[in-house]
Amino acid sequence: MLVMQRREGESILIGDNVEIRILAVNGSRVKVGIEAPRSIPVVAREVQLVRTENIAAAAVSSKAVAALVANLFRQGSPETSRQTSNTSDKTA
């Protein structure tokens, strides 16, 4: 990974059409301005990860769900889990 040090107000150019500017630095938060053509999607990494994850989660077949359900059920842990979810007792 290319690493560059920038100060507030300074920019980085990527190719001919993309500019990334450091607008403000506040403690652990950095405000970044991005100028890019509309054809280039700009999205926070977490958002992209979660979107992909949701789409994959939704695409599951009934058969796979039945198998998971069978596994959870067979293990017999749901009752224990329920108790855990209702208490902050961590000694269990």
Added chain:
Amino acid sequence: MPQCLTKYHGEMDYDDRATLHFPKGLFGFETETRFLPIERADLRPLVFLQSLTTPDLCFLSLPVFVVDREYSLSLRPEDLAAVGLPSDQKPVIGSDVLCLAIVRIQQGGPTTANLMAPVVVNRQNSKAIQAVSLNQEHAHQAPLPACEELACS
């Protein structure tokens, strides 16, 4: 009583007061704003999140504490405000909010839960949001403890 078609449970009656309202939808499903949480006594603690507009869309989810018993919410003030929660205090999971992790079943891989972006429901008004956690240790593919144990047995 209204009826809906579901992905896994056929046609069913539901109480509209149980409907969860996602003003912004979910990531990748921004137009899906109404979901019905379906719990079955024999499948606890699993919660099915059934879309009320798309019968074929149903997420599986688990309460976050089932996946990580020490899970702690860490959300942006604007995400809290979006569901009508005070943005200056941490909501208590269980009493203030329901907090569910969406489960992903992978073909030939482990089943995981998304702790990075939990579904958070304000219990007072049933408004819900899928919000990205500020805690970077919350993984988008957290292993399910139950399934791991199962693999060992």
